[in-house]
Amino acid sequence: MTSIPPPEINDFKIITASCVTLDLPALPSSFYRHGWQSWSLAAWTDLTPLPVQRPVNLHPQQIDPAYAYESRPNGSWLGAVESADGKVLLLGALGTDAHVRLNGGQFEGQYEAGTGDWFIAFGGEQVVFSQYAEELGKRFDVTKTKPAPRVWCSWYSLYAAIDEGILHEIFDRLGDLPFDILQVDDGWQIKIGDWEANEKFPSGMAALADKIKSTGRKAGLWLAPLIAVKSSQLFREHPDWFLKDEKGKFASAGFNWGEQLYALDTTHPAALDWLAALMRQVRAWGFDYLKLDFLYAGALPGKRHADVPREIAYRNGLKILREAMGEDAFFLTCGAPIIPSLGLCDALRVGPDVSGEWESYRDVVLLSNPTTPGTRNAIRTTINRLWLSSLLLIDPDVAYFSSKGNSLSEEHKKLLQDLALVCNFKATSDLPQWLSEDDKETLRSFLLSAQKINRAGRCTFQLGDRQVDFSSAGELPTPPTGFNALIGNLVGWVGGLGLVRQILDEMGSKSLEKMKKEL
Secondary structure, three states: EEEEEOOOOOOOEEEEEEEEEEEOOOOOOOEEEEEOEEOOEEEOOOOOOOOOOOOOHHHHHHOOOOOOOOOOOOOOOOOEEOOOOEEEEEEOOOOOEEEEEOOEEEEEEEOOOEEEEEEEEEHHHHHOOOOOOHHHHHHHOOOOOOOOOOEEEOOOHOOOOOOOHHHHHHHHHOOOOOOEEEEEEOOEEOOOOEEEEEEOOOOHHHHHHHHHHHOOOEEEEEEEEEEEEEEHHHHHHHHHHEOOOOOEEEEEEEOOEEEEEEEOOOOHHHHHHHHHHHHHHHHHHHHOOOEEOHHHHOOOOOOOOOOOOHHHHHHHHHHHHHHHOOOOOOOEOOEEOOOHHHOOOEEEOOOOOOOOOOOOHHHHOOOOOOOOOOOOHHHHHHHHHHHHOOOOEOOOOOOOOOOOOOOOOHHHHHHHHHHHHHHHOOOEEEHHOOOHHHHHHHHHHHHHHHOOEEEEEEEEEEEEOOOOOOHHOOOOOOOOOOOHHHHHHHHHHHOHHHHHHHHHHHHHHHHHHHHHOOO
């Protein structure tokens, strides 16, 4: 354990150690918690322990399960403490497989395997985070070159209830709205793991890409290549390609699509060959914009074919994907471990999914779960990860313009739109059938906007001649107590049952199919 004093104000140090300890002169007033992957919480909070989020069987797909029960303030790769005078002390790893925590009056950092470099800076918040990002850029060979695209995607209006006919109609009705990419999301594949067109796309994926390109835009596609559902042909035929736990059972990658998820072992040579072939196939179909999702699975704890640190295993898998798709493809990572993705993708989702509501009381309060889809959750985490914007394009997820299909107030829709402008990554899923003429003009103006943007504070920005304040999304709700805590425990237990989640998925699918018939 290496113990060192903090650097001088607005200065930094870099040291090499497996573990490092900083003695704090006084307990800080707040702590910057940095979550593991895209959807995991990033926020400034007080030092009070956060409740264990529920349901616990979703931990693998929402947070780093290795630290799910850590009660002390902690974070993946980095953390920061703020003193009463507003000065910030940042401790951050310059490599993968690292974690930091507060331990009483000490700030600790530890690599899970071996030694590595640590970055330590003290001073103004924006200064120390900017210095850290600069050093990460050097270590991960970051070259930020591609311009941000303007994207329409199918997810937040239709979710998985897409088919060839409805997408063709949407592509035609988008008219001359200035989108660069039309991205097909979940719902085209046979199963998660079996990445071929299902019966809803009888003409095949190449024909779908051709249809998109006929509108003058590039074709985008969603995949989740590092996971598979239990019933997939991939899992049935190649069980040896999947991650195992310490007991030799298949490691859980979470639960979704009404099934258990399993994680592909990105150190298995045959699995890597399959990943490369899949990327080449998708490019051959004609898709140039690839959104790869649920990527955390490549870095989950478990036993692998090769004995390497888990985030190195993930990063090696990401390299295979990047090389196979080609440098000319636009590569967006989602559900991705943050630091290990640097230098290998063009853009990174940095928050949980938005949704048609501001916040779910059930999820955020009763279940103490800030990683679930919700507009407030997404804004909060994205704002607290904007320091990454010098390293790659920051994807804040979509903005809403129509009043149909969501319950957001005009104020909250405007916050999402302004967040996209701050990130310079503009996307929506609104159906053209839902947009009034005024909505379309607002959307057009948004897509064409090129305002000068300056950051004025932690949550405040100057957008042209307007000041925007995202503070309303910043704070976490107070955890439930008493009877509400008991209700939360019950809801968390019930929500963790596979059968219950399967029923909820089926109900959602039926509702979406009914809605689609009304278009």
